[in-house]
Amino acid sequence: MIICEKCFCDTEIISVIKNKSVIGDCPLCKSKNVYLYDTEKFDDLSMMFDDLLSIYTPVSLLPQSFPKADTRLLKSELIYNWNIFNKKTEADVYNIITAICKEKYEYNAELFDQPVGIQELYDSDYLSKHSLLTTNSWEDFVEALKTRNRFHTHYVDLDLLERFCSYIRKPYKTGEVFYRCRISTEVGIPVTEMGAPPIDKTTDGRANARGIRCLYLGDTAETTIYETRAGAYDYVTVGKFQLKKDIIVVDLKKINQISPFIEGLDCLEYAINKEHLNKINDEMGKIMRRSDSPLDYVPTQYITDFVKSIIHDGNPEYAGIEYKSVMHNGGYNLALFDPDLFECIETEVYAIETIDYKKHIV
Template sequence: MEVCPSCFADTELKAFISASTTIENCKVCNAQNQPTMDLKELMDFFQELMDNYTPVDSGDSIKNKIQGNWSFFSDHQVAETILNYLLPKLNTSIHNANTPVDYIQEITNNYGYWETLKHELKWSHRFLSNLDQLLELGWDGFFNTQYRLTSNTTLFRARVHHRSGDQAYNHSEMYAPTRDYAKGGRANPLGIPYLYLCDNQETVLYEVRASYLDELSIASFKLKQNNEFVNIVDFTEDTPLFQPEMIQETIMGKLLREKVSKDLSKPMRRYDSEIEYIPTQYICEFIRIYTGASGVRFASSLHPSGKNIVIFNQDLLDCTQVDLHKVTTFQLNSSEF
């Protein structure tokens, strides 16, 4: 069976097939005049992929499991066609595209340890946790989805004014609180300030929970010019599955990052206990020490199209501008007061 790049959504696999010199009409997805490749050339990859799943009595099918976690194929029909062709030719007990499966125990134990660690940090032992266990699980290598923050990128931070008619805060007041005033947050422990930023002004509005007619200062931040770039661990990046000889590590890393990202993105509520923040504070410190990254980026739960960026060392950035704004019915308007 011949397949083409349009059969898949995985960027790495699309690029791999696109390098083929054979140009034909694809009989799987009906794309015209495409580079095509015999599925036999992908048998080793799919064998390695199937080795990470095991049949179960009920649950998601192998087709839905792959698509749900990875959006690997272009659509479900293409997934079913390719899997039904390949599975009988592989050394696997997964019979067809609709066989219910789960991940093998080695994978579920790995990402499942996040829940165990959370419980231990909150209720058992906090300061002498088992770092050796995390390193044995390979977690120090699972936060490698990093992007480079450069001085060309503008990030934003807001402070809501407590009364109407005040002038905008000055630049120095838009940084994180000093350590004497730094409360514990999703990423930072009590007394250790991190700088919480957003990738656009609209997300900032949601993150500070600004209300109609609120007045606020919005600051722009950029990486200092003497820093060419810094690396940020990115919990929002789509991870390609097509990484031969690293498939199990790729799956483990993605599933773990999804677990951590979900907890990082939870909005802070007034009645939350600071104990709830300890696991994500811990993992951010683990990332800072074991990856050398300068911060983390994760999805905003309050504004789904926006991203939050936490910088561990705020001295890496300059506050370049502070603007005064007022919240109108559906938008943020700049205003002179």
């Protein structure tokens, strides 16, 4: 079977296909002049998928007590639980995976044709050693932070969290530009006053507790205007910020989209933590209302403070975190632990003319 780089969105797989240096037209997705991979000639992808598929057990071999609701066909699991294939139907994925793993399919067709499950999801001994929250739920973790122990909870395996963070490192080079918006008058706010507020005016935020300075920036001026939640006829000042030195941040937008094919990653450990990682992603993207309590920020503040505490060779490993915008679809924000890493180089004042409200009955 001939497939191509465009059939996938996993960067590790795309890299393997490109290394074959075979260029042509893909008969499956119809892409032109792309890198091709012939499953009859190459076995690189077969070896990569072996580790991932080994975590699954066909329903006929699962214990009777295993919940049927936690099983589904392998082709569905690969589409909906792993960010591997680029807009492929279940039929396409079935054909691709059985072609790539043709030898495994010959002696273990049940894995591809029956619903499958992950036994370790219900193995308390395995979970206690390999789950990010050991045997606790995300709700248990949040409740403990809010009501019992704010700073020294034992609900999280911090070594494991640090390892997951290492898979979503994102570098930025000196000169990168981000934006910050503040509600103002039509005169605007001076460049020198567009940075993070002073300590005595710092309030609770998604990535910082009251009294801890943090510089929040957005990828575009539009994202920051949305995040500011300015009203109709308000004036806003948008500052253009430039990075003063190379940094590395943790891209929490990707925490539930780590490639299962990264060297050194334990696929089974990652799979049983998928739900917890999804929770972190959801929490970072949770909409906060004016009526919400500052306690609702505690889970994300805890995660952020831990990332901030990671030290290697006596120096902080990460300069901040990146997370999706909750107000501007497709936009993202950057929270910097050291506000002096960026410098505001210019500002522009905008008048907000209209706001479009979308609503639904609750």
